[in-house]
Each structure stands twice: as structure tokens, then as C-alpha cells.
Amino acid sequence: LSFFCAFLTFLFAFLLPLFFFHLPRTDVMMVTPWLAPIVWNGTFDIDILNAQFHKRDVHIGLTVFALKKYTVFLENFIETAEKYFMVGHKVHYYVFTDRPQDIPSLSLAEGRTLDVTEVTSYKRWQDVTMRRMQIISENCLQRFIFEVDYLVCADVDMIFSDHVGVEILSDVFAAIHPGFFQANRKKFTNERRPRSHGFIPKDEGDYYYTGCYFGGTVEEVYKVASFCHNALWHDESYLNRYFLYYKPTKVLSPEYVWNNYYGSSVYVPSKRFVHVEKDYVRIRSD
Ligand code: 2GW
Ligand code: MN
Structure with a gap:
């Protein structure tokens, strides 16, 4: 009853x-206590937003890294992005890989392009995941700034399964980790060693943001990525440290990075971008 x-x-x-x-x-x-919108289903009118962004002829870059065995995720990632990510807008996919020969050729809708850039891989996973930040920051200055207005940076082991549009765009945005949106900040898996550059005291931290999805204007992403690439160990800790002091101007609800590992939630009726289940040992072995 x-x-x-x-x-x-x-x-x-x-x-x-x-x-x-x-x-x-x-x-x-x-809305956050610093007055940044938190984007949830049913809180925005996409037609108004689309009209605004079309007027500005906005170009959006999506960076994704597929190194070693992770190239297997790329096809589904791009195919689902074609269906759900920024449909009707100018989209530039930037794929970074050490195996360019493994990248399938995919047909894209009009106004959308895909660039493959070869990068070297690393043995240690921390180097693989963190070098993304270095490559993003370098490319901000060399290319992105001339080619796109906004950047979205995402993990590759993901699929889009519902609308993701210009409602996410803002100067700098981060997404709430699906495992922590109802958690007390004491439970956040922040870096707790005071001597670390990623240190966040137990009584600080607004949300626990995921490392697999963030973005903003090229200028702002450059700042985030250059801060994080100095990390020694875990990129997500640095990202959280950065966003504690340089608050995001928009925060995405966990609809925008769901993981079925956490089950389902009444607060998240549409799961827009979802982690693919993977065999960790196999996919991460050399
Ligand atoms: C290799 C060994 C161990 C872990 C990752 C990798 C690896 C990562 C790889 O062999 N090839 C590769 O392209 N990657 C890229 O790094 C790929 O884009 C992948 O999506 C991303 C992050 O690795 P992933 O997806 O295995 O990590 P998750 O799903 O546990 O993600 C969280 O933790 C990461 C640890 O640094 C990051 O913070 C990530 O952003 C988080 O979502
Ligand atoms: Mn991932």
C-alpha cells in the first residue's frame, strides 16, 4: 500500500x-547554488534552443579516443551519434587512434565530417586516459579554435540512445556521475591526499562529475584539459578538482551519462548516452 x-x-x-x-x-x-542550469528532461524547449543556435551557425566538435582494442566501440558510437547527437547542426567528429587502419568508413549526414588523427599509445592505462587531456589541449590551439565553436569530449565505450542536443552547450559544462547524484559528498571518490594536485577536502565538492563527458567553448575546454593533463594518475580526480574552483556554467544530469550498472532511476526516464557493457579484462589487455 x-x-x-x-x-x-x-x-x-x-x-x-x-x-x-x-x-x-x-x-x-x-539550478546549482552558483546559478548554473542543471539540464534534466522536461526543463527546456528544444525548438527555441535550436533556433538560437542555428542563428549563430554553431559548429560543434566531438572528440573521442579509440586506442588499442577500444577501436571496436567506434562504429556504434558514431552510428548512434548520427541518430541522436546534435541532429541538424554542424558536427565535426575528431577521432584519435593508434590504429587508423581499423577505423571503418562510416556514412555521415550532411553537415557532418569525421577526421581521424593518428596518435601513439601508452602501456599504462593512466597514461592512455590522461594523454587524452594533453592531446585535446594541444589540438585546441592548433585546430579546434579554427574549426568549431564548442567541443564535447567523451569516452568511446558509449552509445547515444536518446536526444542529445544544443541544450548541453554552454561556456563550460560537466556531467554528474550516475553513481553519485544522490550521494552525500562524503561518499564522492575524490582525491583525499592533501599533497595531491587533485585534493578535495571531505567537506568540499559540489557534485561528483564524470570523467567521460565534459565540454564547452574551445577556450574553456583548453583550460580544463591543460589543467588535467598534468595529472599523474586519475584524470577524473583532476577534473573534479578543476570544477570545484572553476565552476561549470551548465551541469548535465545523469541522463547524459548513464551506466546500467546503477540500474534504473525514476529521476532519469531518458537515458541519452549510456556506457556499453564491456569485458574489462579482455578489452583492456594488450
Ligand atoms: C586501457 C586500459 C585500462 C583502461 C582504459 C584503457 C583504454 C582507454 C584503452 O585501451 N583505449 C582507449 O581508447 N581508452 C580511452 O579512454 C577510451 O576513449 C575510453 O573510453 C577512455 C576511458 O577508459 P574507460 O572507458 O575504460 O574507462 P571507464 O569507462 O572506467 O571511465 C572512467 O574512468 C576513466 C579512468 O581514467 C576516465 O576517467 C573516464 O573518463 C571515466 O569515464
Ligand atoms: Mn568509459
Whole structure:
């Protein structure tokens, strides 16, 4: 019975107002304490946003790294991005790989291009994941700044499974890690050793942001990436440290980086960008 009552409350308090009266959501935080929007389903009108971004003829870059065995993820990543990512806008995929011969040729919609850049790989996984930051920051100055307005930087072991559009764009944005959006900050897996450059004290930290998805204007992404590439160990810790002091101007809800490992959540009805299940040992072995 209590379950049933909870369900009715949920229906009348949250879902029905949303559908029938277009009222703002009241079940989740929609704005951060520093007044950055938190992007949830049902909080934006995509037609208004699309019109605004089309007027500015915005070009969006999507950077993705597929090194060693991770090249297997690329086809699904791009194919689902064609269906759901920034549809109708100018999109420039930047693929970085050590195995250019393994990159399949994919047909893209009009206004969308894909560049493959060869990079060297590393033995240590921390070097593989963190060198992404170095490569992104170098390319900001050499290329991105001349070719795109915004950059979105993502893991490759992901698929798009629902709309991801210009509502995510802002000067600098980060996404809340799906495993921590209801967690107390004491539970965040931040770097706790004071001598580390990634150090965050137990009583600080706004959200726990994921390392697999962030972005913003080329200028802002350059700042994030150059801060993080000095990391010794874990890129995600540095990203969280950076965003503690240089707050994101938009925060994406976990709809934008879901992981089915965390099950399903009533707060996340649309899972827009989802981690693919992988055999960790096999995919990460040389
Ligand atoms: C190799 C050995 C161990 C771990 C990763 C890799 C590896 C990563 C690789 O052989 N080839 C490769 O292209 N990558 C790239 O790094 C690829 O783009 C991948 O999506 C990304 C992050 O690695 P991944 O997806 O295995 O890490 P997750 O899913 O556990 O992601 C979180 O933790 C990472 C650790 O640094 C990052 O912070 C990542 O951004 C997080 O989402
Ligand atoms: Mn990943």
C-alpha cells in the first residue's frame, strides 16, 4: 500500500504537471547554488534552443579516443551519434587512434565530417586516459579554435540512445556521475591526499562529475584539459578538482551519462548516452 501511495504521489506531484501544464520539475534540483542550469528532461524547449543556435551557425566538435582494442566501440558510437547527437547542426567528429587502419568508413549526414588523427599509445592505462587531456589541449590551439565553436569530449565505450542536443552547450559544462547524484559528498571518490594536485577536502565538492563527458567553448575546454593533463594518475580526480574552483556554467544530469550498472532511476526516464557493457579484462589487455 505504501508503495502504491508513493506511486500516486509521484504521478500527481511530478509527472502529470509536467505533461499537462508544462510546469517546471520539482523533484530534482534545476539550478546549482552558483546559478548554473542543471539540464534534466522536461526543463527546456528544444525548438527555441535550436533556433538560437542555428542563428549563430554553431559548429560543434566531438572528440573521442579509440586506442588499442577500444577501436571496436567506434562504429556504434558514431552510428548512434548520427541518430541522436546534435541532429541538424554542424558536427565535426575528431577521432584519435593508434590504429587508423581499423577505423571503418562510416556514412555521415550532411553537415557532418569525421577526421581521424593518428596518435601513439601508452602501456599504462593512466597514461592512455590522461594523454587524452594533453592531446585535446594541444589540438585546441592548433585546430579546434579554427574549426568549431564548442567541443564535447567523451569516452568511446558509449552509445547515444536518446536526444542529445544544443541544450548541453554552454561556456563550460560537466556531467554528474550516475553513481553519485544522490550521494552525500562524503561518499564522492575524490582525491583525499592533501599533497595531491587533485585534493578535495571531505567537506568540499559540489557534485561528483564524470570523467567521460565534459565540454564547452574551445577556450574553456583548453583550460580544463591543460589543467588535467598534468595529472599523474586519475584524470577524473583532476577534473573534479578543476570544477570545484572553476565552476561549470551548465551541469548535465545523469541522463547524459548513464551506466546500467546503477540500474534504473525514476529521476532519469531518458537515458541519452549510456556506457556499453564491456569485458574489462579482455578489452583492456594488450
Ligand atoms: C586501457 C586500459 C585500462 C583502461 C582504459 C584503457 C583504454 C582507454 C584503452 O585501451 N583505449 C582507449 O581508447 N581508452 C580511452 O579512454 C577510451 O576513449 C575510453 O573510453 C577512455 C576511458 O577508459 P574507460 O572507458 O575504460 O574507462 P571507464 O569507462 O572506467 O571511465 C572512467 O574512468 C576513466 C579512468 O581514467 C576516465 O576517467 C573516464 O573518463 C571515466 O569515464
Ligand atoms: Mn568509459
